[in-house]
Amino acid sequence: MALIYILLLPISITILVAFTVSRFLTTSAASKHRSPPLPPGPKPWPIIGNLPHLGKQAHISLQHFSQLYGSLISLRLGSQLLVVASSPAAAAEILRTHDRLLSSRYVSTGLPYDMMELDRKAIVWASNCSNDQWKAFRAMFRNQIFSTKAIESQAAARERKAAEMVRFLEGKLGESVSIGQVVFAAIFDSLSNLMLSRDCIGFESSETANRLKSLIWRMMELGTSPNLAEFFPILKKWDPQGLRRETFRCCNELYSVWQPYVKERRERRQGERYGAQDFLDIFLENGLDDDQIDWLSLVSSQGKRKKKISIQFCA
Numbered sequence: 001m002a003l004i005y006i007l008l009l010p011i012s013i014t015i016l017v018a019f020t021v022s023r024f025l026t027t028s029a030a031s032k033h034r035s036p037p038l039p040p041g042p043k044p045w046p047i048i049g050n051l052p053h054l055g056k057q058a059h060i061s062l063q064h065f066s067q068l069y070g071s072l073i074s075l076r077l078g079s080q081l082l083v084v085a086s087s088p089a090a091a092a093e094i095l096r097t098h099d100r101l102l103s104s105r106y107v108s109t110g111l112p113y114d115m116m117e118l119d120r121k122a123i124v125w126a127s128n129c130s131n132d133q134w135k136a137f138r139a140m141f142r143n144q145i146f147s148t149k150a151i152e153s154q155a156a157a158r159e160r161k162a163a164e165m166v167r168f169l170e171g172k173l174g175e176s177v178s179i180g181q182v183v184f185a186a187i188f189d190s191l192s193n194l195m196l197s198r199d200c201i202g203f204e205s206s207e208t209a210n211r212l213k214s215l216i217w218r219m220m221e222l223g224t225s226p227n228l229a230e231f232f233p234i235l236k237k238w239d240p241q242g243l244r245r246e247t248f249r250c251c252n253e254l255y256s257v258w259q260p261y262v263k264e265r266r267e268r269r270q271g272e273r274y275g276a277q278d279f280l281d282i283f284l285e286n287g288l289d290d291d292q293i294d295w296l297s298l299v300s301s302q303g304k305r306k307k308k309i310s311i312q313f314c315a
Helices: 002-033 058-069 088-097 115-121 132-145 148-153 155-171 179-196 207-224 243-269 279-285 290-305
Strands: 072-077 080-085
Touching: 058 072, 058 080, 080 088, 115 132, 115 290, 132 279, 148 155, 155 179, 179 207, 179 279, 207 243, 243 279, 243 290, 279 290
Parallel strands: none
Antiparallel strands: 072 080
């Protein structure tokens, strides 16, 4: 029996050494591929992550988290990682110091188009911000559409529309008026004059005006609706809430409203010298096709209404 133990001892030692070396190599490889430490945040629930922690008023919840965890917070929204900067210093680090490293963007799964199509005709939703097409779009917006000179030259049109709104309200003295609807019409027609040099809605109700209003409100609802496919990208193919299908329908219906104006302007510009007077002229001078004009018209209206910065980090 002692002889058997002596013979088995080298085999046992060899197995022990092999196991130790294998364990060391596995641990070393895992540590190399381990993700870097994330900012603190509330402990996520299984599968759904921190979605229950946000509640109905996410901005208030985020402010509360910043008091507990600091100016950088990490959250799990379903399978997606979100890092939130909640102080001026943290925002400056992201937007100024490390802007190139952190300049990628998350493209919404609610958009009814694939990445290649968005990269060709979009600027806000493009996934590639370094190709020639995106740079040309950015230069056009910066130098021709949103330049200081262009904005100042449009002041008279904005003042004229505000005066029209005041006169309309004066004419309704003693009557019941929906101020929200009137202001909406004034803002939308101010934008349509910048883009098309004409009113698209007007203050008086009409079939076209009501159609446009309902379309725009519907698109705003779709854009702010929680989308399960955003939190669980595996569901994107099935579109369980039908948001992509509905967005596609609304986009096509909205494009059909101004496509006749685009066609008319193209025909008017043929065979004659025609200087740029509005956004549509600028788009046509730069050789954009109808699909690109459709998308960039939406961007123009968003850009003139407000300037907003959204920071997301997704993994």
